[in-house]
Amino acid sequence: MIDTATASATATTPQAATTTASGHSWPASTPLYDLAHARTGDKGNHSNISLIAYRGEDYELLVRHVTPERVAAHFAHRRPRAVHRYLLPRLGAMNFVLEDVLDGGVNDSLDLDLHGKSLSFHLLAMPLIASPA
Numbered sequence: 001m002i003d004t005a006t007a008s009a010t011a012t013t014p015q016a017a018t019t020t021a022s023g024h025s026w027p028a029s030t031p032l033y034d035l036a037h038a039r040t041g042d043k044g045n046h047s048n049i050s051l052i053a054y055r056g057e058d059y060e061l062l063v064r065h066v067t068p069e070r071v072a073a074h075f076a077h078r079r080p081r082a083v084h085r086y087l088l089p090r091l092g093a094m095n096f097v098l099e100d101v102l103d104g105g106v107n108d109s110l111d112l113d114l115h116g117k118s119l120s121f122h123l124l125a126m127p128l129i130a131s132p133a
Contacts, residue, residue, distance in 0.1 A: 030128045038120035052093040059092040074126045
């Protein structure tokens with residue numbers, strides 16, 4: 001399933017907690033690293049970040065709250081031109097493509113992290129914030 005909405009930085013209103021289909025409740029301030037792990041790759045000036053749920057029952061919660069808009073806002077300091085989300089429900093995963101965030105890519109960037117590998121850790125630090133219903 002492909003969700004290629006171009007994201008813009010928008011704020012959401014935090015709620016106290018959100019609940020999975022199995023009834024497990026997560027506080028809104030829960031960092032994503034409590035729910036998922038991530039892996040980063042690069043292609044030119046674009047970064048791919050895969051977010052994979054530890055537990056299948058948490059996948060829908062991640063889909064609901066880790067939107068292209070929220071990811072764009074979280075990475076606003078990198079000024080992504082666009083953020084695309086690709087859903088992989090059979091794997092309990094999603095892949096984000098952040099366009100133009102690697103300062104020109106491996107051959108042009110003066111960054112210490114040329115491939116953007118640390119960007120997955122930045123995503124995992126994002127808190128789970130429940131969107132208003």
